[in-house]
Amino acid sequence: MIWSPKYETMPRKDLERLQLERLKAQVARLNEKVPFYRQAFLDKGITPASIRSLADVARLPFTAKHDFRDNYPFGLLAVPHDEVVRIHASSGTTGKPVVAPYTSGDIEMWTEVMARTLTSAGMSKMDIMQNAYGYGLFTGGLGFHYGGERVGAAVIPTSTGNTKRQLMLIQDLGTTVITCTPNYALIIAETALEIGLDLKSTRLRLGVLGAEPWSERMRAEIEAKLPIKAIDIYGLTEIVGPGVSVECPHQCGMHIFEDHFLAEIVDPRTGEQLPYGEKGELVLTTLTKEALPVIRFRTKDITSLDPSPCKCGRTLVRMSKVTGRTDDMLIVRGINVFPSQIESVLLEVEGVEPHYQIIVDREHHLDELEIWVEVSEAVFSDEMRKLESLEKRVRKELESVLGISPRIKLVEPKSLARTEGKAKRVIDRREL
Amino acid sequence: MKARQVSVFVENQPGRLVAMLEALQTRNIDIRALSVADNADFGIVRMILSDTRLGADVLREAGFTVKETTVLQKDMPDRPGGLLETVARPLSEAGINLEYFYAFLDPAPGKATIVIKVADPERAERVLGP
Ligand SMILES: [Zn+2]
Numbered sequence: 001m002i003w004s005p006k007y008e009t010m011p012r013k014d015l016e017r018l019q020l021e022r023l024k025a026q027v028a029r030l031n032e033k034v035p036f037y038r039q040a041f042l043d044k045g046i047t048p049a050s051i052r053s054l055a056d057v058a059r060l061p062f063t064a065k066h067d068f069r070d071n072y073p074f075g076l077l078a079v080p081h082d083e084v085v086r087i088h089a090s091s092g093t094t095g096k097p098v099v100a101p102y103t104s105g106d107i108e109m110w111t112e113v114m115a116r117t118l119t120s121a122g123m124s125k126m127d128i129m130q131n132a133y134g135y136g137l138f139t140g141g142l143g144f145h146y147g148g149e150r151v152g153a154a155v156i157p158t159s160t161g162n163t164k165r166q167l168m169l170i171q172d173l174g175t176t177v178i179t180c181t182p183n184y185a186l187i188i189a190e191t192a193l194e195i196g197l198d199l200k201s202t203r204l205r206l207g208v209l210g211a212e213p214w215s216e217r218m219r220a221e222i223e224a225k226l227p228i229k230a231i232d233i234y235g236l237t238e239i240v241g242p243g244v245s246v247e248c249p250h251q252c253g254m255h256i257f258e259d260h261f262l263a264e265i266v267d268p269r270t271g272e273q274l275p276y277g278e279k280g281e282l283v284l285t286t287l288t289k290e291a292l293p294v295i296r297f298r299t300k301d302i303t304s305l306d307p308s309p310c311k312c313g314r315t316l317v318r319m320s321k322v323t324g325r326t327d328d329m330l331i332v333r334g335i336n337v338f339p340s341q342i343e344s345v346l347l348e349v350e351g352v353e354p355h356y357q358i359i360v361d362r363e364h365h366l367d368e369l370e371i372w373v374e375v376s377e378a379v380f381s382d383e384m385r386k387l388e389s390l391e392k393r394v395r396k397e398l399e400s401v402l403g404i405s406p407r408i409k410l411v412e413p414k415s416l417a418r419t420e421g422k423a424k425r426v427i428d429r430r431e432l
Numbered sequence: 433m434k435a436r437q438v439s440v441f442v443e444n445q446p447g448r449l450v451a452m453l454e455a456l457q458t459r460n461i462d463i464r465a466l467s468v469a470d471n472a473d474f475g476i477v478r479m480i481l482s483d484t485r486l487g488a489d490v491l492r493e494a495g496f497t498v499k500e501t502t503v504l505q506k507d508m509p510d511r512p513g514g515l516l517e518t519v520a521r522p523l524s525e526a527g528i529n530l531e532y533f534y535a536f537l538d539p540a541p542g543k544a545t546i547v548i549k550v551a552d553p554e555r556a557e558r559v560l561g562p
Contacts, residue, residue, distance in 0.1 A: 375441055380497045382439035382476055382549070383531055384469045409473050412443050413497055 003119035003151070004112070007259045008314045012307065015315065016054055019262055022287035024051050027060070030293055033078040036071055037061075037295060057262060057285060058273045062296045068098040068238060079103055079291050089137045090237035100139070100237050103290040107146070113243035113257050114147020120246045120255065120312075121208045121231040123177050125152030128203075130173075132166060132180035132188075133211065135159040139241025140211050144179045147243065153177070160184055163191040170202050177206045182214040182222060182230070189225035200227045208233055210242060213301075213322045213340055217347035232321060238297050239284050245319055250311050253318030260288045263317060264296070265305055268326045279304045281326055282319065300326040302338075330360055330426065333367045337402055339425045345397045346373060352394065355413075362430040369406040371398070374413045433562060434553060435505040436484040440477045441497040444470065452477065455494035461487045465547055467534035478534070480505070480547060503549050506560050510537060510544040519546055519560065526559045528552070 002008050010018070028048035030037040040061040041047070050056065068076065073096075077084070085104045089097040102110065123129065129148045133140030141159055148155040156173060158166055160180065166188060169175060178185065185207055192199050207226065210233035222230045234254050235242035244261055245254035256263050262285040265274045274280045282299045286292075302324045307317045324338030331337070339358055346352050352373055359370040373394060381387055391408045399405045442448045456463065462482035469476045481487035484500060491498045508518035515535065523530065531549040538545055550556045 375497055377497050377499070380439075380441050380499050382437070382478055382499055382501050384471065384476055387441075387474075387476070388471070410441075411474075412441060412448075412495070414495060 001119050001122075001124065002313065003116040005313075007257075008116065008255070008316060010259070010315055012315055015258060018259055019287060020051075020054050022259075023054070023057065023262060023285065024048065026285075026287055026293050027051050027295070030078060030295065034076055034293075036067065036076060040295075054262075057264065057296070060285070060295050062271065062283070062298050063238075063294050064298050065098065065238070065300070069096050072096045073099040074101070076292055076294075077101055078293055084291055086142075088139045088142075088237060088241065090139075097137075098237050100241070101291040105290045106240075106292075109260060109288055110143060110240050110243055111146040111150050113240065113260060114143055115150035116257060117233055117243050117246040118144075118147050118151050118153070118177075118208060120248050120314075121177075121233070122206055122229065122249055123148070123151055123153055123208070127151075127153040127176045127206075128156065128174055129153045129177040129179060130156045130158055130166065130169060130175040132158050132160050132178060132184060133242075139235070139237050140181075143235070143241040143243060144208070148179075163187055164195060167192055167195065167197055170199075170204055171197070174203045176203050177208065178204060178226075178228065179208045181211045182209045182218055183212065185209055185222050185226060185228075185230070189222070199225075202227070204228055207231065208246075210234055213324070213328075215340055215344045215347065216321065217344055221347065234301075234319065234322065236299060238292075238294055238299075239286060240289065244284065248310060248312035248314060252310065253306055253320050255310070255312075255314050255316040255318055256305075258316050260286065262287055263305060263319065265303070266298075268300075268302070276305050276307055276317075279320075279323070282322075300328075302326065328426070330358070330369075330428065332360060332369045332402075333404055337369070337404075341401055342371060342398060343425075345401050346371075346394065349390070349394050349397055352376070352379060352390075356425070358426045360426070360428045360430055367430065369402075369404060370409060371406050372409045372411045375410045376413055433505055434557065435480055435503055435547065437501050437503045437547065437549075438479050438481055438484055438488050438491065439499045439501060440479070440491055442475045442477050444472065444474055449477075451494060452491065452496060455490050455496075456481070456487060459486060459490045461490065465534065465536045465545070467532075467547075469532065478532075478547075501549070502553055503547050504553055504556055504560065506546050506548065507538070508544050508546060510542050514544065515546065519548065522559050523548075523550070523556060526555070528556050528559065 083103045084101040086102040088100045131144045135141030207228040207230045219230050231247050233246045235244040245256040247254050264283040265280040266283050268281040282301045282303050284297050286294050301322045303319045303322050305317050324340050355374040357372040361368045395408045465480040467478050488498050508514045533548045535546040
């Protein structure tokens with residue numbers, strides 16, 4: 001099913017014409033209303049009239065996360081304050097959070113892209129959607145909530161946490177769709193096992209998961225432990241929240257809603273635009289946002305774009321699963337390490353649970369990579385040499401992928417911190 | 433004779449052994465025999481318990497990773513050469529390799545018991561006799 005065939009299946013020529021028209025208007029408005037952008041355009045020698053083709057987007061300045069911090073809280077606002085009807089904020093890993101104001105037009109657009117998202121995932125008005133994304137400043141909860149209601153599903157606003165109650169509601173209310181982070185989906189599966197609930201006996205059939213990077217292996221894990229098809233979604237506070245892109249039932253990349261968000265891939269080091277198919281940093285420009293339009297936001301997410309036609313009929317470009325973040329990237333002994341690489345390896349070594357923690361330390365001026373891996377009952381052996389060979393297998397696999405040999409430490413199940421939001425996979429103890 | 437053994441994965445961390453023993457104590461489970469194999473990060477605690485089933489469940493409830501395995505339990509005389517003649521030599525002559533073993537004295541004087549883990553307990557039992 002396609003929520004908005006007019007835009008989601010628009011011939012690419014028409015789509016590009018629409019994008020250009022909207023980009024021009026956006027640049028003109030920012031030039032007039034936001035001093036930060038006026039200055040940035042001036043520095044680059046850009047006037048609104050100089051945007052003549054979509055290729056000109058490459059001439060526009062980038063917006064970085066720190067620009068939000070530097071202009072905290074309302075320096076990037078492009079409308080009068082009385083037009084703001086909602087304010088969200090991201091967690092902000094360092095210092096002040098990113099503040100995201102919305103006009104009623106923005107809420108309408110967001111609701112629309114979330115309705116598309118949930119429809120693409122396979123949800124309809126017949127569904128009962130349990131929304132276990134956090135409600136509050138975080139965009140996940142309300143973004144999904146509005147989208148779910150727009151589709152016409154019955155939305156249960158459980159928010160995240162209180163997993164046993166979530167399970168009770170799944171059973172009692174006949175929940176068919178769960179929306180939460182992939183990690184929380186695993187917590188739900190574990191808790192069901194603990195209380196002896198067979199999730200297959202419930203009506204649960206679909207999960208719309210995101211807000212943190214996860215691998216294909218983790219998807220397999222989730223789909224094995226929960227009776228759901230696990231659909232990946234993508235979004236970020238700086239752009240709109242969830243609703244930027246979503247997989248269709250073919251699960252072959254996430255279609256970006258390009259009539260609202262212009263996507264590019266750039267080389268994270270040089271900022272040079274890269275062609276379709278090449279891996280690099282995703283850069284997004286909002287085309288219709290009113291309160292907080294953003295030009296060329298550096299997402300720091302590593303992905304690639306594929307504009308080839310999709311079996312679902314959508315003409316929208318597809319982004320591959322995010323394989324890492326430019327700022328999540330660890331440099332250990334001069335080697336780039338993405339936590340997602342480590343996750344993939346661990347999940348490939350049979351039986352090892354996907355719960356792990358990466359610890360980077362510096363001993364005698366030398367970086368040490370240590371990985372704590374939870375031992376499941378399935379791999380535990382009463383023979384020491386079998387556990388030691390498991391450690392060795394994980395170490396060798398990681399060594400062949402990363403090029404450095406990490407120390408592996410087996411730890412008791414559930415001893416690593418479980419979070420209901422984003423999992424903190426890396427503890428970097430180095431003092432640089 | 434065959435016996436059921438409970439093995440527990442225990443991280444080398446203060447309090448983990450205490451937590452394990454407390455779990456057994458609260459349900460009045462007696463440890464008949466015990467051995468620990470360990471490395472720098474973790475240990476494997478192997479035990480013969482007065483109630484294997486309940487013991488394993490109690491430990492799982494307490495959050496431990498637990499495995500039940502079949503081992504051989506063999507009585508032997510507590511005298512010089514007892515282990516050698518009753519167990520070690522017969523197994524060696526039959527070409528049976530020991531994964532691990534541990535022994536303890538019986539309350540009855542002059543008697544000891546050995547717990548043996550081998551790949552093929554059936555065959556080892558035939559070699560050692562009841
Ligand atoms: Zn598709």
